[in-house]
Amino acid sequence: xxxxxxxxxLRRLEIDHVARIALGATxxxxxxxxxPYISLLAARQIYADGDRAADLIPLAELDDEAQVxxxxxxxxxTVEKERLFELPHLLHGMRTLExxxxxxxxxxxxxxxxxxxxxxxxxxxxACGLPVIDGxxxxxxxxxxxxxxxxxxxxSASPFVMTDEHxxxxxxxxxxxxxxxxxxxxxxxxxxxxxxxxxYPMTGREAKRVAIADxxxxxxxxxxxxxxxxxxxxxxxxxxxxxxESAQGIEVARLFDGKVVDVWRSTERGFVIGxxxxxxxxxxxxxxxxxxxxxxxxxxxxxxxxxxxxDLICLVDSETAEPIPTPDVRYGQRVxxxxxxxxxxxxxxxxxxxxxxxxFGMDYAYRPLEELGRA
Amino acid sequence: xxxxxxxxxLRRLEIDHVARIALGATxxxxxxxxxPYISLLAARQIYADGDRAADLIPLAELDDEAQVxxxxxxxxxTVEKERLFELPHLLHGMRTLExxxxxxxxxxxxxxxxxxxxxxxxxxxxACGLPVIDGxxxxxxxxxxxxxxxxxxxxSASPFVMTDEHxxxxxxxxxxxxxxxxxxxxxxxxxxxxxxxxxYPMTGREAKRVAIADxxxxxxxxxxxxxxxxxxxxxxxxxxxxxxESAQGIEVARLFDGKVVDVWRSTERGFVIGxxxxxxxxxxxxxxxxxxxxxxxxxxxxxxxxxxxxDLICLVDSETAEPIPTPDVRYGQRVxxxxxxxxxxxxxxxxxxxxxxxxFGMDYAYRPLEELGRA
Numbered sequence: 001x002x003x004x005x006x007x008x009x010l011r012r013l014e015i016d017h018v019a020r021i022a023l024g025a026t027x028x029x030x031x032x033x034x035x036p037y038i039s040l041l042a043a044r045q046i047y048a049d050g051d052r053a054a055d056l057i058p059l060a061e062l063d064d065e066a067q068v069x070x071x072x073x074x075x076x077x078t079v080e081k082e083r084l085f086e087l088p089h090l091l092h093g094m095r096t097l098e099x100x101x102x103x104x105x106x107x108x109x110x111x112x113x114x115x116x117x118x119x120x121x122x123x124x125x126x127a128c129g130l131p132v133i134d135g136x137x138x139x140x141x142x143x144x145x146x147x148x149x150x151x152x153x154x155x156s157a158s159p160f161v162m163t164d165e166h167x168x169x170x171x172x173x174x175x176x177x178x179x180x181x182x183x184x185x186x187x188x189x190x191x192x193x194x195x196x197x198x199x200y201p202m203t204g205r206e207a208k209r210v211a212i213a214d215x216x217x218x219x220x221x222x223x224x225x226x227x228x229x230x231x232x233x234x235x236x237x238x239x240x241x242x243x244x245e246s247a248q249g250i251e252v253a254r255l256f257d258g259k260v261v262d263v264w265r266s267t268e269r270g271f272v273i274g275x276x277x278x279x280x281x282x283x284x285x286x287x288x289x290x291x292x293x294x295x296x297x298x299x300x301x302x303x304x305x306x307x308x309x310x311d312l313i314c315l316v317d318s319e320t321a322e323p324i325p326t327p328d329v330r331y332g333q334r335v336x337x338x339x340x341x342x343x344x345x346x347x348x349x350x351x352x353x354x355x356x357x358x359x360f361g362m363d364y365a366y367r368p369l370e371e372l373g374r375a
Numbered sequence: 376x377x378x379x380x381x382x383x384x385l386r387r388l389e390i391d392h393v394a395r396i397a398l399g400a401t402x403x404x405x406x407x408x409x410x411p412y413i414s415l416l417a418a419r420q421i422y423a424d425g426d427r428a429a430d431l432i433p434l435a436e437l438d439d440e441a442q443v444x445x446x447x448x449x450x451x452x453t454v455e456k457e458r459l460f461e462l463p464h465l466l467h468g469m470r471t472l473e474x475x476x477x478x479x480x481x482x483x484x485x486x487x488x489x490x491x492x493x494x495x496x497x498x499x500x501x502a503c504g505l506p507v508i509d510g511x512x513x514x515x516x517x518x519x520x521x522x523x524x525x526x527x528x529x530x531s532a533s534p535f536v537m538t539d540e541h542x543x544x545x546x547x548x549x550x551x552x553x554x555x556x557x558x559x560x561x562x563x564x565x566x567x568x569x570x571x572x573x574x575y576p577m578t579g580r581e582a583k584r585v586a587i588a589d590x591x592x593x594x595x596x597x598x599x600x601x602x603x604x605x606x607x608x609x610x611x612x613x614x615x616x617x618x619x620e621s622a623q624g625i626e627v628a629r630l631f632d633g634k635v636v637d638v639w640r641s642t643e644r645g646f647v648i649g650x651x652x653x654x655x656x657x658x659x660x661x662x663x664x665x666x667x668x669x670x671x672x673x674x675x676x677x678x679x680x681x682x683x684x685x686d687l688i689c690l691v692d693s694e695t696a697e698p699i700p701t702p703d704v705r706y707g708q709r710v711x712x713x714x715x716x717x718x719x720x721x722x723x724x725x726x727x728x729x730x731x732x733x734x735f736g737m738d739y740a741y742r743p744l745e746e747l748g749r750a
Contacts, residue, residue, distance in 0.1 A: 168549040170558060175541060183545060183565040190554075190561035 010217050013054045013122055013132070015047045017220055023323075024222030025118030027243075028215075030312040030340075031326040032295035033115025033141030034073055034080045042085040043123050054125040054132045057107060059213045062133065066106035066204035069094060070137065070150070071124050072117045074162065074184060075194035076272050076294070080116060083194050086165060087127055090196040093163035094124060097198040100159055100171055109133040109207060111148060111200070113215040114141020114295070115325060120196075122216075135211035137200070139218075139343040140312050143271055143294035145184050146177035147355045149345045150200050153210035160184065160199035164191040185270040193270060212343050221246035226321055235321040236336050243340065251341035251370050255299055255306050256288045257281070257318055260333045265326070276329050278337065290315070290337065292326045297360050299337055304375075307339035310346035310355040311369040314338045339369045385592050388429045388497055388507070390422045392595055398698075399597030400493030402618075403590075405687040405715075406701040407670035408490025408516030409448055409455045417460040418498050429500040429507045432482060434588045437508065441481035441579035444469060445512065445525070446499050447492045449537065449559060450569030451647050451669070455491060458569050461540060462502055465571040468538035469499060472573040475534055475546060484508040484582060486523060486575070488590040489516020489670070490700060497591075510586035512575070514593075514718040515687050518646055518669035520559050521552035522730045524720045525575050528585035535559065535574035539566040560645040568645060587718050596621035601696055610696040611711050618715065626716035626745050630674055630681050631663045632656070632693055635708045640701070651704050653712065665690070665712065667701045672735050674712055679750075682714035685721035685730040686744040689713045714744045 010017060022036035022043075029036075046052060062068070071094055073080055098104050105128075108121040113136040125132035137148030145157050157180045158173045170187050174180035188195050202210070225242020229235040236254065243252045258278040265274035271293050278288040288306075291298045296313035299306045307313050315324045318334045329335075346355050347368065357364040367375075385392060397411035397418075404411075421427060437443070446469055448455055473479050480503075483496040488511040500507035512523030520532050532555045533548045545562050549555035563570050577585070600617025604610040611629065618627050633653040640649035646668050653663040663681075666673045671688035674681045682688050690699045693709045704710075721730050722743065732739040742750075 166550060166554065168551075168554060168558070169547070170562075171546040172544070174543040176543075179541065179543060179565075183543070183562060186561035186565035187545075187558060190558040 010220055011056055013056055015044060018043045018119060018122060020223030020227065021122070021216060021219045022119055022223065023226050024219035025113055025115055026323040026325065027222050027226065027314050027316070028118070028139070028219055028312070029114030029141040029323070029325060030295045030314055031292055032143060033112055033117050035325060035327070036115050036119055038080070038085055039116045039119035039123065042087065043119055046087060046123050046127055050127070052126040054122045056134050056216055057131040059133060059135045059208050059211055062107060062204035062207055064203065064205040067101070067103050068107050068109055068133065068202050068204060068207045069097060069105040069198055070109050070111050070200040071121050072111040072197045072199070073120055073194065074197040075188045076267050076270055079193040079267065083165070087123060089163050089165050089167065090120065090124055091127065092167060093161045093169065093196045093198040096163070096169050096171065097159065097161040097201065100161070101201055105130060107131045107133050107204070109211060110136040112136055112138040112141040113219050114138065117141065118219055132216070133207060133211065134216045135207070135213045136215045137211060139212040139215050141295050142355060145181035145199070148200070149212050149343070150202065150210045151177045152345060152351050152354065155200055155202050155206055155210050157199045159201070160197060162187050162191065162195050162197055164195045189270050193267070212345065218247055226323070229321040236316070236318060239316065239321040240338070253307070253339040253369055253373050255337040255339050256286070256301065257336045258288065260329060260331055260335060263329050263331060272326055274326070278335065281334065288337065291362065293360055294326065296326065298357060298362055298364060299339070305364045305367070306372055307369050308357050308364050308366050308372070309360065310342040310351070312340035312342060314340060341369050385595055386431055388431055390419060393418050393494065393497060395598030395602065396497070396591060396594045397494055397598065398601050399594035400488055400490055401698040401700065402597050402601065402689050402691070403493070403514070403594055403687070404489030404516040404698070404700060405670045405689055406667055407518060408487055408492050410700060410702070411490050411494055413455070413460055414491045414494035414498065417462065418494055421462060421498050421502055425502070427501040429497050431509050431591055432506040434508060434510045434583050434586055437482060437579035437582055439578065439580040442476070442478045443482050443484055443508065443577050443579060443582045444472060444480040444573055445484050445486050445575040446496050447486040447572045447574070448495055448569065449572040450563045451642050451645055454568040454642065458540070462498060464538050464540050464542065465495065465499055466502065467542060468536045468544065468571045468573040471538070471544050471546065472534065472536040472576065475536070476576055480505060482506045482508050482579070484586060485511040487511055487513040487516040488594050489513065492516065493594055507591070508582060508586065509591045510588045511590045512586060514587040514590050516670050517730060520556035520574070523575070524587050524718070525577070525585045526552045527720060527726050527729065530575055530577050530581060530585050532574045534576065535572060537562050537566065537570045537572055539570045564645050568642065587720065593622055601698070604696040611691070611693060614691065614696040615713070628682070628714040628744055628748050630712040630714050631661070631676065632711045633663065635704060635706055635710060638704050638706060647701055649701070653710065656709065663712065666737065668735055669701065671701065673732055673737055673739060674714070680739045680742070681747055682744050683732050683739050683741050683747070684735065685717040685726070687715035687717060689715060716744050
């Protein structure tokens with residue numbers, strides 16, 4: 001998914017841009033990535049405290065020898081909502097990683113352009129006077145550390161540092177990003193299900209090769225599309241038009257309109273896992289189930305897959321077009337499920353082993369959103 | 376518990392000494408600390424490979440400015456039995472901690488003088504040409520990182536390093552040893568329930584203040600007592616006499632003789648937890664239950680406490696006086712339960728909060744073995 005050319009003039013992220021990015025990233029979060037409202041509040045504070053703003057640097061302009069570090073929140077979105085975001089704890093982790101590398105960061109990048117984590121590097125960059133890269137490792141949100149374009153292209157998440165509000169720090173080095181995820185998840189549980197992560201140290205040259213480009217600009221454009229959609233009528237139509245305008249070559253499908261008739265949700269193993277059922281507003285017709293682990297991962301209509309991870313399944317309020325994260329779905333909500341095609345990097349056979357339905361323990365064989373729509 | 380003077384001539388640990396220490400440490404392990412047979416096999420290999428032996432240094436002779444490091448295996452004893460002990464992985468963790476400290480170890484010390492972990496620093500010391508300290512942090516075995524005399528006297532377990540057979544490393548720094556334990560346990564689960572630990576970096580001055588002295592010598596003497604006991608008749612009487620001879624001021628109580636009539640055991644949360652029931656050989660009379668989490672923690676006779684952690688509850692074979700670790704208890708075994716009084720450091724009010732019955736979620740109020748015997 002690429003931001004359209006007309007949106008590419010964003011170079012300095014003022015707080016209004018950040019608010020729009022937060023909104024767009026909630027959509028791209030596909031239900032996960034944490035609540036961007038919390039990080040938006042934190043960003044307002046950080047911006048206000050120091051008359052700050054972060055510079056956005058396109059991947060192409062990054063120096064080949066630059067030290068790039070990825071910063072993020074890590075854990076269960078349900079718990080992240082209950083913890084206050086405190087920048088010093090995040091920066092403490094980043095500094096610890098810098099010390100270990102023997103080198104300061106020259107630019108920060110997001111692990112995922114979904115939810116909370118879209119804003120984390122912007123806040124850290126604004127606070128440290130560093131540029132933030134216009135790109136990320138997912139172009140959406142995924143729940144696990146190895147589910148990044150960085151990892152799919154062979155970049156190690158290690159060494160990585162995890163920190164919490166007690167200033168406890170864990171520096172981890174694993175030869176395998178899947179094992180790194182298991183360790184990070186365990187540490188995150190030991191830290192109370194949410195913590196900060198500084199990971200994937202890489203060079204500018206590597207970032208250009210492995211990151212998904214222009215996704216901050218894309219989130220900003222999508223935020224604008226939601227803002228426009230919610231103020232008018234036919235907000236879903238308007239949102240879909242806005243998405244198509246914002247992102248080049250993206251497939252957008254209206255999967256279902258209905259009400260939430262059941263939700264099961266559990267915070268366990270460091271994730272929020274569960275499912276929700278939708279039924280038509282008039283009660284008759286197709287039954288829809290959406291399964292999630294931090295993010296919405298599979299949408300079935302009468303038991304048949306209609307959209308599957310790594311494609312994005314987004315739930316939005318049918319009236320306001322406002323995206324609804326997995327921790328916030330509730331019985332009775334009137335919602336529209338949208339499907340958005342994912343970045344092509346995730347559709348290869350080897351990528352699907354990491355981010356496809358079976359990687360999440362689901363039996364469905366992946367087929368692209370476009371194909372499933374024609375079935 | 377202090378080793379008697381007559382045993383204090385041990386200065387260089389040859390393989391025969393190590394074998395005797397392994398045996399004595401199985402008794403002191405109070406059911407836990409891992410299987411010393413495995414580490415004894417490993418020790419034989421290490422000794423044979425390099426014509427090596429470790430020098431034993433009394434606490435009192437340690438240089439005040441010496442860098443002391445504690446090395447151990449960490450995890451569930453049930454799993455440790457299934458993993459091969461490979462010294463390079465342990466040393467890799469020790470080297471990582473040394474690098475982080477910017478200082479090489481001058482002497483190694485055991486976290487616990489129970490089971491497997493009594494031998495781990497001896498093997499590492501023999502391999503590196505370092506002395507091993509005649510002392511440890513428990514004078515027995517306990518399952519958790521904060522349950523050491525080191526911790527009770529204010530020494531931080533951090534920074535500590537955990538390593539596994541994939542050469543993955545985690546360096547952890549926590550301000551609180553209880554939190555450090557939670558993190559270490561989580562990491563250990565991420566590493567497959569068993570890993571190596573290099574922890575509790577301290578100075579020689581600190582070690583003299585906080586370690587329990589002469590416990591390697593004690594384990595050696597107890598091993599000798601078991602060897603003598605198993606070759607004669609009345610082996611339990613002989614063992615009890617040997618324990619009293621080996622350790623000054625220790626209380627030894629014969630809690631019960633009987634057969635194992637039920638065992639429940641589960642490897643979960645990074646521990647082996649469970650209980651066993653004993654009944655008299657003739658089937659009639661008192662019922663005994665012993666609860667464990669890695670170690671035997673509580674022994675009740677007809678529901679009334681007879682011995683409680685931190686006092687040692689040891690299960691030995693009624694015929695051979697051979698100690699039986701918690702993973703090895705089986706239905707039908709004829710066993711004798713012994714109670715040994717713990718080091719006085721663990722009997723203070725603040726220590727009991729960390730190692731008393733309630734620290735393990737049990738409702739019993741601690742009373743010393745001697746008092747419970749008079750009740």
